[in-house]
Amino acid sequence: MKFSHVIVAGIVLMLLLGGCSQAAPVEKGSTQGALKIKDFADRTLSFDESPQRIVSLSTGDMSIIYALGGEVVGRPTTDLPDNLQKAKSVQTIGTTHQYDVELITSLKPDVVLGNEQLNSKDISTIEGIGSQLLLTSANSVKDIQRQISLFGDLLGKQQKAKALNDQIDQRKKQVKPPKKKVKTLVVYGAPGTYMAALPHSLSGDLLHIAGGANIAENEPALEKFPQYAQINAEKVIEADPDLILLMTHSKPEDVKAGFMSEMKQNAAWHDVSAVKNGHVEILPSDLFGTNPGAEVIRAIDELEKRLKRLSS
Template identity: 25%
Template sequence: MKVVSLVPSITEALFDLGLTENEVIGRTKFCIHPYEKIKKVEIIGGTKNINIEKIKSLQPDLIIANKEENVKDQVEALMEDFKVMVTHVETVEDNYYLVKNLGNIFHQEEKAKAYNLKIYEVLNQTKINSPIKAAYLIWKNPYMTIGSDTFIHHILTETGFENSFKDKTRYPEITVEDLAETDIIMLSSEPFPFKEKHIDELKAFYPEKKIMIVDGEAFSWYGTHIAKCGEYFKELISEINSRP
């Protein structure tokens, strides 16, 4: 089966489940894992600006898209000519069924099962000692965070954090003043590439708060990625548990 993936984390999952560049024939420029394999796959644009004509030239049997990451009009245009699977992953349970369904579609049921078991193992392996309110920032100018109907929120919750903005939905804009009641401020490495200088900027407002860069892929990449983040989450939670 020839597949075009419009979703970086799903591209990674397809290769993790055993597909090769002979089957995954198209990807976005943001599909970066696994590097040695994806670099041989045709780039069909970005997640928000796909090249429909290039996809048509590839003649895939299946296109995999995502409700949140891709543009509705572009996906619907592809549906006129191709079979398109539109995914929507908000919870850990949603992710379980995504991986399971991909395993069924590509006859890799055992690999899918193993990844799902590993994901639950990773999420259950370490918990924070006591509830900690965390603000997870994904953007700057304006600052943006995550609400309760996002995958990131559910990963935060599974690892023991309380989302400071759980009463919000989607990706609300916030101000520095809105961070006053949170215990920890997490600056995601993506989609905005937060750096150490951005920690310093927030420290000017909140010198006593724990402010840290976190791996955006670990918190936001659904599919198989979390199965590979065990050590990362262990180290992160250990650092937070040992904070003064």
Template identity: 30%
Template sequence: MLLLLLVSFAGCGSQQNTSQGSGTASQEHFAVIHDAMGRDVVLAKKPERIVVTSASFLEPLHEVGGDVVGRPDSKTKMPDYAKDKMSVGKVYQIDVEKVLACEPDLVIVNKGMNEKLVNTLEENGIKTVVLDMKSYDDVKDEIRAMAKITGEEQKGEDLIASMNQKIADIKAKIPADKHRVSIIHSTNQGLTIQLDGSIAGCTAKMLGWDNVASGMTPLEKNPDAAPYSMETLVEQNPEVIFVTSMGKIEEAKAGMDKTMQENPAWQTVEAVKNGRVYYLPQDLFLLSPGIHYPEAVETMAKCLYPEALTK
């Protein structure tokens, strides 16, 4: 019996040591990031040389104590701290050789544009984290991931709390009315309808407004948009129309005015009859607003309630 008891205690001691060993090993990692590709990316130590493939990552990363050695070109999203950093090409044409020349220990990749870089970078021994940033929830996830990367998780939570409060303050200033809205995206190739997953769709939803296109079948290559149909728009009869377009708002308005004049069916839509067609800036509604999501919410809300939100 004594011998059996000794063996039993020895076994428990062995299992406990194994468990403690596993705990110690896990604590050796600096951070584990669950990214937008569903991967758990293990960072053995704090990254010291970071490259980002989207300029929209620069501000949130900086807000949680991060810096970069390389970034893409951008005419609208370049904070002062990053202007002199090495360029790795245009966001749609990232130059892998330039990325490698930065000698990064981490590359933050933009989902939907640059995932093709992941395999090449990983084969060269460079860690990658893929982040999405369309919806407000995406942006909050992005901030939390970046705060883990920099080891400043409290800064991330403080930033999110500040953004939440700003949005709550904006909503408190306007009536809690429901509005039936349609969001049209205008390009040289024609028109599409923006769904809830788009930035403008997400913003309208945050304001409590109903996107008349919710539930429509998305385009095969764009899950955030649906095909435009004049017949469907007339049937949906939105009371408000928002228009997004790359380029200058004046040019988009001129193009849409021509389209509306050429087809009398537009004049039967409530939003058009009542002059409630509004044009949204590309830097907040086509490029990710990032930490400026409260500004996007305010911009959309101000279209309908300018007096309530005029400082």
């Protein structure tokens, strides 16, 4: 039996949110175009000074901006994680895949932060309202660290950006591999849609950093979403994962119920160690349902804790 792999772009896009930057330090009396930023699409954006009016299309980008001491004037229309509750009153403008151009125009942004894969088509639209579109992505922890460096350059907060990246590097070094290999399947899901995270996805990279063994590492990538693979039940059963982790952007309990229902259609799932031992678990949506941004250390903590519990 194979799980359905009907892909709904609006569901998956938040996971794909995830390069290098070059910028001159911001100085008083800077001349036109003194601040130059190279985004993940290798485009150079020029500013007279550090942008003051920023619109973010994702909470991950927004998280980094606030961690560096900045603010936004427009934010995504979604529930905010705890670390961004201070921005609850900020004007909502839609999402990465569907935003309100008129609302963004009314905010008169100096720059709009978007996703390289999803928003490249929107460059002319944003430039047409007198702003600039800065594109990034986050398919690995290194990508997030590159975002941090880039936004540090954008805000003139290079020292804060370096300090945050140093904290992430230090946390990665502190990870102690589990005492025994924990075979893990990481699933992104919504009712009727389930995909396995590959090693070159953000969640797959986080699993690797935490010391987990990804049973989907050799599965073929989906054409439209190459960070993920179709779930092949027979191969999963053969690999016999110790742990199945579910991540979703919303309604986690519904997703888990749907996933368990799918598994019941094949009795062989009942003998999979993760199912038999009750280790089908839901990951926090603010850390895994989307780019966690500056909270990526907490995502590492979460995975390390779950792996250690099963390896002790």
